[in-house]
Amino acid sequence: MLRTRLALGIGGIVTLMMIPVGLSILSVLQLRKDTEGIRDVEFQAAVVLGKVRVAVQELDQTKDYLSILPEETTRTQFNQRLATLRGLVDSLGAVNGMAGVNRVRGALTIIGVESERAHQLAAAGRAATADSVIDRAITPAIDDIERIVALSEQTLQDRTRERVNDIAEDSVRSRNTSLELLGAAVILAILIGLWLTQSVSRPINELDAGMRAVAEGDFGHPLQLAPQREDEFGRLAKSYNSMATQLRELDRLKAEFISVASHELKTPINVVMGYLQLLQDNVYGELNERQREILGTLNAQSKSLSRLVRQLLDVSRFEAGGGKVEPRTFPLPSFLGDLERTFRVLAIQRNVALTVSRGPDLPPEVRWDPDRINEVLGNLLSNAFKFTPSGGRVSLEVEREGDGVSMRVRDSGAGIPATEVAYVFEKFYQADNQTTGIKGTGLGLAIAKGIVTAHGGTIGVESNVGVGTQFSLHLPIRSAATRLAPFRPHEEASTA
Numbered sequence: 001m002l003r004t005r006l007a008l009g010i011g012g013i014v015t016l017m018m019i020p021v022g023l024s025i026l027s028v029l030q031l032r033k034d035t036e037g038i039r040d041v042e043f044q045a046a047v048v049l050g051k052v053r054v055a056v057q058e059l060d061q062t063k064d065y066l067s068i069l070p071e072e073t074t075r076t077q078f079n080q081r082l083a084t085l086r087g088l089v090d091s092l093g094a095v096n097g098m099a100g101v102n103r104v105r106g107a108l109t110i111i112g113v114e115s116e117r118a119h120q121l122a123a124a125g126r127a128a129t130a131d132s133v134i135d136r137a138i139t140p141a142i143d144d145i146e147r148i149v150a151l152s153e154q155t156l157q158d159r160t161r162e163r164v165n166d167i168a169e170d171s172v173r174s175r176n177t178s179l180e181l182l183g184a185a186v187i188l189a190i191l192i193g194l195w196l197t198q199s200v201s202r203p204i205n206e207l208d209a210g211m212r213a214v215a216e217g218d219f220g221h222p223l224q225l226a227p228q229r230e231d232e233f234g235r236l237a238k239s240y241n242s243m244a245t246q247l248r249e250l251d252r253l254k255a256e257f258i259s260v261a262s263h264e265l266k267t268p269i270n271v272v273m274g275y276l277q278l279l280q281d282n283v284y285g286e287l288n289e290r291q292r293e294i295l296g297t298l299n300a301q302s303k304s305l306s307r308l309v310r311q312l313l314d315v316s317r318f319e320a321g322g323g324k325v326e327p328r329t330f331p332l333p334s335f336l337g338d339l340e341r342t343f344r345v346l347a348i349q350r351n352v353a354l355t356v357s358r359g360p361d362l363p364p365e366v367r368w369d370p371d372r373i374n375e376v377l378g379n380l381l382s383n384a385f386k387f388t389p390s391g392g393r394v395s396l397e398v399e400r401e402g403d404g405v406s407m408r409v410r411d412s413g414a415g416i417p418a419t420e421v422a423y424v425f426e427k428f429y430q431a432d433n434q435t436t437g438i439k440g441t442g443l444g445l446a447i448a449k450g451i452v453t454a455h456g457g458t459i460g461v462e463s464n465v466g467v468g469t470q471f472s473l474h475l476p477i478r479s480a481a482t483r484l485a486p487f488r489p490h491e492e493a494s495t496a
Helices: 002-063 072-094 101-123 127-215 232-280 289-320 332-350 370-386 418-423 444-454
Strands: 328-331 353-358 365-368 393-401 404-411 458-464 468-476
Touching: 002 072, 002 127, 072 101, 101 127, 127 232, 232 289, 328 332, 332 353, 332 365, 332 370, 332 393, 365 370, 370 393, 370 404, 370 444, 370 468, 418 458, 444 458
Parallel strands: 353 393
Antiparallel strands: 328 365, 393 404, 404 468, 458 468
């Protein structure tokens, strides 16, 4: 399931990232422990050794007074300093901070015994003998202690330096190991992330592509996602296939209904129009003005209904790919002249300025279906006049572009909102700019796009609300098409 996959992936990423973090924490704790060890052993031993060295120096200074001033205070002071030195030596022995601690204790014992003897000899007036005892026994013992203290200090320095170096090396190793594990964790996390992204984004992208295809009218778009999957995407794929199948069947029934209904409507409409023409020709008797007015309205509505049926038939043919175009060679200047004369009357009636401009290097002949292209340009110009108020401008610009002819229909009308421009070529779609009150069927631009595409051309639109609209189409000079392509109502128009 997708939830399980996401949970495992996220849990794996978190676990991978926690490994180097945990190792770093352990390294910091070990570094703290080693630092505290140096503080509690080596540093303390160094402090005590310094005190021992001072105590030995003071004892060395006091020994000479044993023979010079053989008083009780001298002996007491000497013994106090000797006791202090013994305590310091015992402390060093406890922290293993002195090499040869037993020798020092033995020397201190000798000093204690010989100092009592020297004091007694000096007190008895035998100062020379007391000096001899000090020189032969006490002084060598103190010198021995000083040598041992110096050696211990050197040893302690070397040991401390080694421990510091070891801690530094361990710290570097831990840092490198942490960095290596972090790098590996990041790589694995990226791989897991890519796996999660691919396992989620690929089906989502596939579903998105399928839904967009359905939204554009392609109900047969194959979904590259197995509905047999056991996760949520499998169920979505099943739902998509079921939806697409139903929409495809509904679209087929709709097109079939429109085609049959439109075809069946043609006969009664033609009959009605025929009788209306007979009435206008006074075949069934003379008509008064009121009757002729009503007859004119009926005739106009019948023509509008006939045009709608014809457009519905065209759309159904486009969707089935069964419509035809019949390209033939004809002179382009005369075609444009007829078109201009046709709409010049409408321009005068609407009080709209009409301009038809022709490029200097237009081809004298083109190979199009003139009736179909006339239908396209007539629809574009009719829309331009319909949405351009009195005093506005409508223009048709025709010029050569490479191996084709470019045509632009501009107006200074209401314009089309930017959010609706992409949908103007859909069938039955009417933009929200119907300010004139003249409603159309929403089929004209859809048919125009089908005709232009069938000729191998392109059509597009640009518009600004309140400024105007421009329709641009580009047709090859010689079109070889003979059949209209299947109509895609939601296909995005390309800009010529």
